[in-house]
Amino acid sequence: MKETLKKFREIVKNKKKIESTLALIQWDMETTVPKGGQSLIAEIIGDLSLKSYEISTSKELIELLDVLNENKNSLTELERIEVECLREENEKLKKIPAEEYREFSELTVKAQGIWVEAREKNDFNIFKGTLEKIFEYSKKFAKYRNVNEKPYNVFLDDYEKGMTIEKLDNFFLNLKSEIVPLLQKIKEKKVNFIPKNKVSIENQKKLSKYIAEYIGFDFERGVISESAHPFTLTVSPDDVRLTSRYFEDMPFSSVFSAIHEGGHGIYEQGIGSELKETVLAEGTSTSIHESQSRFYENMIGRSKEFWFGICPVANKYYEFIKKENLDELYKEINIVTPSLIRVEADELTYSLHIMVRYEIEKGLFNGEYTVENLPKIWNEKMKEYLGVEPVNDSEGVLQDVHWSCGLIGYFPSYALGNAYSAQIYMAMRKDLDIEQLLLNGKISKITEWLHNKIHKYGKSKTPQELIKQISGEDLNSKYYIDYLKEKYSKIYEL
Amino acid sequence: MKETLKKFREIVKNKKKIESTLALIQWDMETTVPKGGQSLIAEIIGDLSLKSYEISTSKELIELLDVLNENKNSLTELERIEVECLREENEKLKKIPAEEYREFSELTVKAQGIWVEAREKNDFNIFKGTLEKIFEYSKKFAKYRNVNEKPYNVFLDDYEKGMTIEKLDNFFLNLKSEIVPLLQKIKEKKVNFIPKNKVSIENQKKLSKYIAEYIGFDFERGVISESAHPFTLTVSPDDVRLTSRYFEDMPFSSVFSAIHEGGHGIYEQGIGSELKETVLAEGTSTSIHESQSRFYENMIGRSKEFWFGICPVANKYYEFIKKENLDELYKEINIVTPSLIRVEADELTYSLHIMVRYEIEKGLFNGEYTVENLPKIWNEKMKEYLGVEPVNDSEGVLQDVHWSCGLIGYFPSYALGNAYSAQIYMAMRKDLDIEQLLLNGKISKITEWLHNKIHKYGKSKTPQELIKQISGEDLNSKYYIDYLKEKYSKIYEL
Numbered sequence: 012m013k014e015t016l017k018k019f020r021e022i023v024k025n026k027k028k029i030e031s032t033l034a035l036i037q038w039d040m041e042t043t044v045p046k047g048g049q050s051l052i053a054e055i056i057g058d059l060s061l062k063s064y065e066i067s068t069s070k071e072l073i074e075l076l077d078v079l080n081e082n083k084n085s086l087t088e089l090e091r092i093e094v095e096c097l098r099e100e101n102e103k104l105k106k107i108p109a110e111e112y113r114e115f116s117e118l119t120v121k122a123q124g125i126w127v128e129a130r131e132k133n134d135f136n137i138f139k140g141t142l143e144k145i146f147e148y149s150k151k152f153a154k155y156r157n158v159n160e161k162p163y164n165v166f167l168d169d170y171e172k173g174m175t176i177e178k179l180d181n182f183f184l185n186l187k188s189e190i191v192p193l194l195q196k197i198k199e200k201k202v203n204f205i206p207k208n209k210v211s212i213e214n215q216k217k218l219s220k221y222i223a224e225y226i227g228f229d230f231e232r233g234v235i236s237e238s239a240h241p242f243t244l245t246v247s248p249d250d251v252r253l254t255s256r257y258f259e260d261m262p263f264s265s266v267f268s269a270i271h272e273g274g275h276g277i278y279e280q281g282i283g284s285e286l287k288e289t290v291l292a293e294g295t296s297t298s299i300h301e302s303q304s305r306f307y308e309n310m311i312g313r314s315k316e317f318w319f320g321i322c323p324v325a326n327k328y329y330e331f332i333k334k335e336n337l338d339e340l341y342k343e344i345n346i347v348t349p350s351l352i353r354v355e356a357d358e359l360t361y362s363l364h365i366m367v368r369y370e371i372e373k374g375l376f377n378g379e380y381t382v383e384n385l386p387k388i389w390n391e392k393m394k395e396y397l398g399v400e401p402v403n404d405s406e407g408v409l410q411d412v413h414w415s416c417g418l419i420g421y422f423p424s425y426a427l428g429n430a431y432s433a434q435i436y437m438a439m440r441k442d443l444d445i446e447q448l449l450l451n452g453k454i455s456k457i458t459e460w461l462h463n464k465i466h467k468y469g470k471s472k473t474p475q476e477l478i479k480q481i482s483g484e485d486l487n488s489k490y491y492i493d494y495l496k497e498k499y500s501k502i503y504e505l
Numbered sequence: 506m507k508e509t510l511k512k513f514r515e516i517v518k519n520k521k522k523i524e525s526t527l528a529l530i531q532w533d534m535e536t537t538v539p540k541g542g543q544s545l546i547a548e549i550i551g552d553l554s555l556k557s558y559e560i561s562t563s564k565e566l567i568e569l570l571d572v573l574n575e576n577k578n579s580l581t582e583l584e585r586i587e588v589e590c591l592r593e594e595n596e597k598l599k600k601i602p603a604e605e606y607r608e609f610s611e612l613t614v615k616a617q618g619i620w621v622e623a624r625e626k627n628d629f630n631i632f633k634g635t636l637e638k639i640f641e642y643s644k645k646f647a648k649y650r651n652v653n654e655k656p657y658n659v660f661l662d663d664y665e666k667g668m669t670i671e672k673l674d675n676f677f678l679n680l681k682s683e684i685v686p687l688l689q690k691i692k693e694k695k696v697n698f699i700p701k702n703k704v705s706i707e708n709q710k711k712l713s714k715y716i717a718e719y720i721g722f723d724f725e726r727g728v729i730s731e732s733a734h735p736f737t738l739t740v741s742p743d744d745v746r747l748t749s750r751y752f753e754d755m756p757f758s759s760v761f762s763a764i765h766e767g768g769h770g771i772y773e774q775g776i777g778s779e780l781k782e783t784v785l786a787e788g789t790s791t792s793i794h795e796s797q798s799r800f801y802e803n804m805i806g807r808s809k810e811f812w813f814g815i816c817p818v819a820n821k822y823y824e825f826i827k828k829e830n831l832d833e834l835y836k837e838i839n840i841v842t843p844s845l846i847r848v849e850a851d852e853l854t855y856s857l858h859i860m861v862r863y864e865i866e867k868g869l870f871n872g873e874y875t876v877e878n879l880p881k882i883w884n885e886k887m888k889e890y891l892g893v894e895p896v897n898d899s900e901g902v903l904q905d906v907h908w909s910c911g912l913i914g915y916f917p918s919y920a921l922g923n924a925y926s927a928q929i930y931m932a933m934r935k936d937l938d939i940e941q942l943l944l945n946g947k948i949s950k951i952t953e954w955l956h957n958k959i960h961k962y963g964k965s966k967t968p969q970e971l972i973k974q975i976s977g978e979d980l981n982s983k984y985y986i987d988y989l990k991e992k993y994s995k996i997y998e999l
Contacts, residue, residue: 032530032549038537039529047726048744055526233543250542 012085019075023290024095026066027247034246035344040120042238042254053120060116061109067097068105080286092471093289100290103169106155119417126415135386135404141412143382146375149419153376163376166420169411170297170474171427176373179423182488183366185424189492190363191396197347197359197503198398204346211261214328219255219269221324225459228253228273229280240354240412243304248292251279262329263344266354267308273298274307277458281466291470297421299474301428302435303461309358309429310436311457315341316449329384345502349397351406351430360397361498367392368411368422411481432479433491435465438482453467506577517587517784520560521741526742527553531783534614536732536748547614554610555603561591562599572594586965587783597663600649603784609642613911620909629880629898636908638874640869642914647870657870660914664791665921666967673917676982677860680920683986684857685890689839691853691997692892698840702755708822713749713763715768715818720801721952722747722767723774734848734906737764737769737798742786745773756823757838758849761802768801771952775960785964791915793968795922797927797955803852803923804930807952809835810943822910839996843891845900853993855890855921861886862905862916927985929959932976 036059040052066072079094086094104112129138137271153162167174223235228251238254245251250491253272257265276296286292295299311317315337320327321433325332332340347357353364371388374380380388389408399408413421439445439460449455464481478486499505523674527550534546560566573580573588580588598606616635623632623925647656661668717729722745732748739745747766747998772788780786788794805811809831812819817824826834841851865882868874872884883902888894895901907915933939942950958975972980993999 028545028549028552031545032526032553035530035533035546036526037633039533043532043728043730043746044740045724045728045744047723047724048740051522051525051741051744052529054531057521059526070559229541230539231537234539236537246538246542247545250545252537262948459841 012082013077014081015075016090018071019079022066022069022072022075025099027288027290027292029059029063029066031246033063033249034244038155038244038246038252040123041242041244042236046124046492049124050121053117053124056120057113057117061113062102064109064112067100068109072097073101073105089285089291089471091287092337093291095116096241096290096470103156107152108155111148111151115145115152118144118148119415122417123412126409126412130405130409133403133405134408135409138409138415139382141206142385145414145417146382146419149417150376161371161376163420167423170420170424172296174423174427174477178392179369182430183362183369183426185488185492187366187396190359190495193496193499194349194359194397196365196505197499198349200503200505202346202503204348205335206261206263206343208262208329208331210329212257212259215257215259215262215265218325218328219265221328222266222312222321223269223273223276225321226273226311226454227277227281232280233276235272237268241272243272243279245279245293248279248282248287251276267312267344271304271308271436277307277461278303278466281458281462282469283467286469286471290372293469293470295470295472295477296474297424298427298431299465299477300422300432303465305428306432306435306461307427310432310445311449311454313341313344313358314446314449315433316446320449320452320454336411342502345498347499347503349399349458351393351399351401352410354410359495362426364397365399365422365426369426371418372422392402427486430486430488430491431474433494434478434487434493435461435480437490453496506576509569509572509576510584512565513573514782516560516566517591518782520557520972521552521782521784521786523557523560523984525740525744527557528738532740533739534617535736535738536730540618541723543618544615547611548620550614553612555607558598558603558606561594562603562785563943567595567599576805583783583785583965587785590784590964594987595604597650601646605645606640612638612642613909616909616911617906620903620906624899624903627897627899629901629903632903632909633876636879639720639908639911639915640876642771643911644870645826650856651811655870657867657914660959661917664914664918666790667969668917668921673863677856677863677920679982679986680856681860681890683852687858687990687993687999688841688843688853688891691993691999692843694997694999696840696997698837698842700755700757700837702756702823702825703753704823706751706753709751709753709756712819712822713759715822716760716806716815717747717763717767717770719762719815720805720948721771721775726774727770729763729766734947735766737766737773739773739787740778740994742773742781745770747911759857761806761838764806765798765802768798771801771955772797772960775952775956776963777961780963780965789962789964789966789971790968791918792921792925793959793971795918796925797923797959799919800929800955804926804939805943805948807838808940808943809834810940811948814943814946814948836996839992841993843893845887845893845895846904846946848904853989857890859916859920863920864912866916921980924980924982924985925968927988928972928976928981929955930988931984 014392033056036052036056040056044052076094076098079090080098080136083091118141122145125141126138129135147165150162153160153165156165161176164175167176167179220235224230232249233251233253235253235255237256239256241253243251253269253276255265255268255272278300278482282292318332318337318340319334322332322334322337345358347359349360350356353361356364367389370392371385373382375382386404386408390400392405439457443456443460445457448454466475468477472480475485530546530550530553534550538546570588570592573584574592577585581747612635616639619635620632623629642654643660646656647659650659655670658669661670661673714729718724726743727745727747729747729749731750733750735747735749737745737747747763747770749759749762749766772794776786811830812831812834813824816826816831818829839852841853843854844850847855861883864886865874865879869876870883880898880902884894887901933951937950937954939951942948959971962971966974969979972978
């Protein structure tokens with residue numbers, strides 16, 4: 012057994028190193044590579060993906076996993092979970108032929124370049140054929156993996172174990188039936204707001220960095236950089252990378268990106284050191300990940316108390332932020348304006364953007380929609396749920412990078428993450444006086460709570476286990492809906 | 506034969522891809538990685554170096570090379586050169602045991618972190634033990650490779666084929682005997698100059714980018730980024746990366762970095778496309794590389810005509826640059842001030858900095874010096890040749906990254922590059938009216954000349970072949986000495 016475990020650890024180490032290399036190359040692709048280098052980097056990513064696939068499906072690993080599984084009783088609990096986790100991954104991957112896996116990896120890397128071009132030229136037709144291929148591969152892979160399951164369910168389950176179309180239909184129906192009327196009432200109030208403050212990019216960078224550090228992001232084990240779309244990428248828990256973007260006339264866009272990505276980053280950096288050498292050293296699901304980023308962004312970052320706590324520093328870089336103006340600031344950063352771009356959406360309408368994407372993915376899988384018609388379908392849904400309609404594809408169907416990366420079934424995580432964040436927030440309130448801590452600048456107590464209840468476990472507990480342990484019940488969208496209704500009724504005096 | 510060539514091309518492709526991956530990771534290490542990620546990235550670089558070593562010394566490749574070598578006559582000229590080049594590399598590498606090769610790769614990556622710390626803390630003792638190890642490995646490797654040769658010659662030959670201690674002693678003696686007295690005369694003139702112009706970093710970035718593009722750097726196939734020390738790194742000729750650094754009160758530091766690194770970059774981007782899939786798609790030697798960067802930096806960038814040609818644009822970003830001030834500007838950018846830091850050295854004293862390093866490397870190999878005593882030796886030599894003495898190790902022996910990277914025997918390339926650049930400049934003058942082209946903003950004719958005489962050949966011609974073809978003779982330091990004497994006698998009215 013000792014020898015088996017030793018061999019197992021070696022393979023895992025190798026696998027993790029390939030994945031870290033892949034992460035480093037992906038980081039370069041997102042932040043640096045010039046146009047001329049794109050095709051080579053695509054090939055390198057293809058090679059590394061294949062390599063990682065080969066390790067995960069190698070006969071050697073499978074045999075080791077079988078032996079370890081048969082001798083479960085002599086394993087520690089963490090080892091058991093790790094073995095189970097790898098067995099599952101293996102089950103998923105081995106059904107996809109290696110060559111097709113590689114083709115798909117390369118396709119999605121190239122697709123990102125094509126998507127960028129389509130968006131720049133504002134022409135869905137440039138991207139259409141590629142997107143069709145991505146969905147074709149996805150359908151094929153879903154069939155390989157589970158011929159008896161609805162293809163879309165196969166992918167939903169990847170991101171959130173046990174998630175199904177049925178559950179999500181129900182989830183979004185609840186949200187829709189509450190948020191759409193609430194939004195209607197807010198619109199009737201006809202509150203208009205035109206942001207007027209400009210802040211130099213240098214000062215925005217300083218405040219963003221300060222806030223990331225303040226909420227607990229460790230710059231000895233992480234960096235913040237720039238990219239067209241903010242994201243977080245983990246090379247290892249000791250090397251976590253955030254990006255943001257800066258516009259002089261939108262001084263809060265960068266700050267909220269820093270808080271949001273900082274939330275992701277703190278999660279990754281907070282993974283327990285006992286997991287470091289295992290495959291469990293990552294976030295447990297995209298939804299829980301999103302719950303952390305959105306918790307910091309919305310529950311913390313969009314509260315008056317947070318800004319009160321950091322007011323002296325914020326004022327150094329954003330002169331207009333003053334203690335006597337915080338009521339006004341609070342309204343500004345919580346303004347509800349149905350808009351076209353998801354990443355700039357306010358907290359209330361955000362989930363409606365996700366619903367549009369969810370329904371489209373579902374429709375593409377069940378044959379109701381075709382890629383060809385997506386721009387039209389997109390625009391219709393935006394009009395129906397949000398009351399706004401894109402005038403071109405860049406601010407419509409072409410706005411998100413996800414599909415070009417082959418991330419199908421990922422979008423619902425954002426909405427589920429919102430729901431998780433509210434449920435976690437309500438549970439935290441029972442233990443901590445959040446408002447008082449923020450007023451006193453003691454945010455570290457909040458991060459510590461999350462660390463002990465979520466971060467440190469990495470992937471060793473499922474989302475279901477975590478939320479049950481934290482709140483005593485399963486994920487329940489009621490908390491999120493109540494939170495939104497209470498907050499926005501107050502702000503808009505409904 | 507067709508089958509052999511096909512297999513050969515596959516291995517070369519694979520080897521090049523590993524090297525590009527390594528370049529991407531090295532770029533990350535130099536520009537991005539946080540402290541926490543350093544040890545993992547060091548391990549990844551170690552793995553990839555080993556992998557590249559394994560390919561280069563693989564039985565499969567050696568056998569193919571033997572077959573190709575035996576059938577030379579059915580190869581094209583380029584194929585013959587490529588085979589020869591790989592056979593030589595193979596000869597060098599195979600004598601070093603794989604495990605030691607890997608150890609040395611990892612050592613040098615870690616050494617860079619240690620060197621950074623030593624420099625920050627201004628304490629040579631932190632770095633001493635590591636540097637000793639690096640020189641020990643180097644001595645051992647030299648013995649493995651050629652037990653009958655002086656160890657330092659083995660490394661000199663790596664960077665410039667045929668280079669020896671004897672030749673370099675002679676080369677530096679010539680330089681020293683001319684430059685030191687010239688410098689003495691200039692010092693006696695007691696011209697003092699305190700730069701007074703500040704330029705915002707944003708504007709410095711704009712002018713740097715403009716100039717890089719103006720001299721011919723293609724931003725579709727390259728990027729410019731920031732790092733503590735400017736450098737150029739090639740992922741492929743279609744992905745060439747420069748860095749620079751910016752200080753508000755030293756507005757020319759960034760610009761000359763951009764021109765210098767731009768010169769390296771243009772060389773790499775200009776390599777003929779017929780070489781793209783071969784191992785010949787890189788600069789032929791570090792000296793020729795340095796000749797290109799220093800040609801642009803000194804012969805072009807420090808000329809009055811260059812600034813006249815770009816004056817309208819330069820004035821947009823650097824307001825004080827005006828046609829009526831160019832005489833003054835010319836003096837400012839050609840001021841001679843013996844100083845402590847090589848990368849900030851003026852054109853005249855630069856080679857003296859190199860001489861210090863050359864003599865130290867030579868002395869470490871022949872047993873005259875020990876690592877222990879380096880700070881003292883360094884300071885003495887600086888005083889003797891330049892008349893200035895460091896007060897701490899950071900501005901003395903700890904200033905350069907090279908030794909920590911294991912680059913032993915590299916420094917002389919800088920001085921040889923200077924000599925090449927002057928010889929090339931003199932040859933170019935026979936074909937082109939350089940001053941007139943610069944006055945008219947037609948620098949592209951100059952870059953085209955270099956492209957056709959040097960860049961396009963990549964590694965398919967040796968430095969010796971190139972300089973002979975260009976100037977009709979071997980490298981001759983006379984051109985460089987004449988150039989310096991003429992230029993500085995005029996500026997300082999000697």
